[in-house]
Amino acid sequence: METRIRTKFKLTYAQLSAITFFTIILIGAGLLSLPIASRSGEFTPFINSLFTATSAVCVTGLVVYDTYSYFSVFGQSVILMLIQIGGLGFMIIATMFLLMLRKKIGVKERDFLRESVNSIHIGGIVRLAKHILLGTFLLEGMGAIILSIKFSSEMGIASGILNGIFHSISAFCNAGFDLMGRYEQYSSLTRYSGDTAVNLTIMALIVIGGIGFLVWEDVYKNKLAFKKYQLHSKIVLYTTFLLILCSAIIFYIIEKNNLLADMNMKERVLSSLFQAITPRTAGFNTIDTASLLESSKLFTMFLMIIGGSSGSTAGGIKTTTFVITILTVISSVRNSADLNIFGRRLENGVLKRAYSIVTIYILGALLAMLSISFIQPELMLSDIGFEVLSAIGTVGMSTGITRQLVGMSKFIIVVLMFCGRIGSLAVLMAVAENKNNVLVKNPVEKIIIG
Template identity: 45%
Template sequence: MHDLEYPYEVTSLIKKAVRWFSASPPRTLLLGFSFIIFLGALLLSLPISSVSGQTMSFIDALFTSTSATCVTGLVLFDTGAYFSTFGHWVILLLIQIGGIGFMTMATLFALILRRRISLKERLILQESLNQGSIEGLVRLVRKVIFYALALETVGAILYTIRFSIDMPLGRAMYHGVFHSISIFNNAGFDLSGDFTSFSKYSSDLYMNIVSMGLIILGGFGFIVLADLFDWKKKWKFSLHTKVVLSVSAALIVVGALIILIFEFTNSRSIGEEGFGQKVLMSFFQSVTTRSGGVTTVDITEFRQATQFFIIILMFIGASPGSTGGGIKTTTFAVLVGAVLAMIRGKEDVVLFRLRLAQERVYKAVTVTLFCIGIVLLGTLVLSTTEDAAFLKILFEATSAFGTVGLSMGLTGDLTLAGKLTIIFLMFIGRLGPLTLTYALGPKPGRVLYRHAEGKIIIG
C-alpha cells in the first residue's frame, strides 16, 4: 500500500513545486538560473572538462559554474591551465547564457522555430530585461541578440589580430573568441595563465582600448545600446540613456583620477611607469572595477585607500539591463539627485529637467540598503569562516555581489563555508536582490486602508 502511495506523493510534490516556480516571473527566473548553474556544475565536474582528466569536486565545479553563469570571474583554478577545450566551451556557453539572459536565449530559439511567444513568457522576459512594460519586448530581444553577437564578433576579430603576433593563428582565434565573449559580458575569465590576467598587456595601448571598449559597451546595458544605434532615427536619447552615459563617464574619469593620485608614487603598482602609462593603467582599472574582472595591475599591491575606493566602485557597478552587477549607475544617480534635492530644499528629484516619481526614489533607497545589508552579511559570515584581513574579506564579498571578479587573493584559500557564501553572493548579485525577494516572498495583497500620518525627527 505504501509502495503504491509513494510515487503519487512524489508526483504531487513535483507538481506543487512546478506550480510554485511558475506562479510568477521572478520565481521562473530563479529556477532557470539555478538549473543552468547546476547543469554547468555537472558538466565541469566531468573528467573531460579538465586537462588532467581528473574529476573536479562538485563544490568547486558549482563555484566555477556560478561564477561563469553570473558573469563574475572569481576562480579557484587557473582557467587556461586547468580546464580542457571542452571545459573552456562549457564556461563560455555559461557566460553567454548568463550575460544575455537565459530567457533571451530561450526566446531566440522560439523565434528560430517560429513559435509564438506567450504572454507568460513575455512577462518573464520583462522581468529578465528589467523593463517597465511588455510592449516591444520581442523586438528588443532581437536587438539584444544582434548587438551582442555583432560586438562580440568585432571584439574577437580585433583580439585575434593582436594575439596572432604572439601565437599561431588558430590559437589566436581561439583566444580571441573566448576573451571577446568573456570581456563583453563582463565575466572576467581569461586564458592568460598563472592568474596574471592581462598584466602582460599593461603597456599595450591597442589591447587596453579594445578591452575597455568591450567592458564599457557590455556595462551600458542593451537598452542603452539599442538607443545608441537608433539615435540617427530619433535624434534624441531617453532619460535612462542620458543618465547611464553621464554617470558612467563621470565614474570612469573620477575613478581613474583618484586611482592615479593614490598610486602615483606606489612603486609596487604604477609608480615606476611613465606618466602616459600611469594614466592608461589608471583608466583601465577604473573601467574594469565596475564589473569587468580583468586587470593589468596586481590589485594586492595597491594601497589600502585605493583598494577601499575600488570596493565603492564595485558596489556601484554597471547599468540596468547589462551584463554587470552592483546597485547600478541609475540607482546611484537617483540617490545623488535625492541628496541634492534635500540640500536645496526641493521636494522633487530632477534629472535632465525631468522629475522622477517618488516610487523611483523609494526603490533606489530600498535597493541600496538591501545591497548594503547583503554585502555586510556576507562579509560577517566570511569574517567568521576565513582567516584573512578584514579589507580583503570585504573586497571579496563586494566583488562577488557586484559580479566583478577581482580578488585580493582570497578566492583560492576559501573554506567550504566561504565558497558557499561567495556562491550565494554571486547568485544574488546577478539575479538581483529585489527579484529574489519577489520570488521567495508572499504575493502582495490589495491594501484596504492607510494608517494615520505620524512624525519622526530625522538627523
C-alpha cells in the same frame, strides 16, 4: 515553455528567474565536475565546480582554479557557454531559439521578455530582443577579430583565434574569465598593461556591455541626437562618462608613485583608465590588484558597489540607483519635495526601490563579511571586504584570497554572486513576495528622523 510553467505553478518573474538560473548553474557545475572537464582527467570537487559555474553564469570572474591551467578545452567551452548565457540572460537565449524555430511569441512571453531586460514598455520588445542578439554577436565578433589578430602573433593562429573569441565574449559579458594562465597563473591581462589594442578593445567591450541593452536601442534609433534620448539613457551615459573620467584621474594620482611609478606615460594612462573601468563589474586587471595601496582598494570597492547599468551584463546597485541616491541627498539638503534631472521629475516609487536596493545590498555585504571573518579569522578584513563586494557586485577582482577560502566561505560567496546577478531585491521578492495585498491602510503617525 517557460510561460506555461509560470502559469501552471503561478510563478512570478523573480521566482522563475531565480529557479532557471539556479538550474543552469547546477547543470554547469555537474559538467565541470566531470573528469573530461579537467586537464588531469580527475573529478573536480563539487563545491569548486559549483563556485566556478556560479561565477560564470553570474558573469563574475572569481576563480578557485586558473581557467587555462586547470580546465581542459571541454571545461573552458562549458565556462564560455555559461558566460554567454549569463550575460544575455536565459530569456533572450530562449527567444533566440523561438525565433529560429519560427514559433509564435505571445503576449505573456513578451511581458516576460520585457521584465528580463528591464524595459518599461512591452511594445517592440521582440524587435529589441532581435537587436540585442544581433548587436551582441556583432560586437563580440568585432572584438574577437581584433584580439585574434593580436594573440595569433604570439600563440599561433588556432590558439590566437580561440583566445580572441574567449576574451571578447568574457569582456563583453563583463565576466572577467581569462586564459592567460599559459604565461602565468591568475595573471589576468597584466602581460598587456601597455598594449594599446588589447586595452582599448577590452575596455570598449566592457563599457558597451555594461551600459545596457535599452541604451543601445536608444543610441541606435536617435544616433548622436542626445536631446532625443530617454531619461534613462541620458543618466546612464552621463554618469558612465563621469565615473570613468574621474576614477581614472583619482587612480592616477593615488598610484603614480606606487604601481605606476616604473611605467611610461602611455602605460600609466592605459592602466588608470582600465582600473577605472574594470571594477564596475568586469573583473579583468592589467596591474596587480593585491599590490594596490589601501586607498586604491577602498576606492575600487566604492566602484564595485556602483557597478554598471540596469538591463546590462553588469552588476552592482547600478548607475541609475546611485544617481537617484545622490539626488535624494541633494533634494533633502535643499528641502525640495521633488527629484529633478535633465528637466524631468522622477516618480516617488523609484526612490523607494532605489533605497531598498542599496539597503539590501549593504546589509547583505556586511553579513557576509561578518560570517567569513568569523569562519576564517586569519584573513584580513580588508581582503574579505574586497572579496565580498567583488562577489555581490559580480566584479571578479580579488586580492588573492579566493583560493584560501574554505567550503563554507566559498558557499557564502556563491550565494552573493547569485544574488548579485539576479538582483538582491529580486531574490527576496522571489522568496517573500506578498500576493495578498490588503487595501485597508493603517493610521499615519510621525516619527523623528535624524
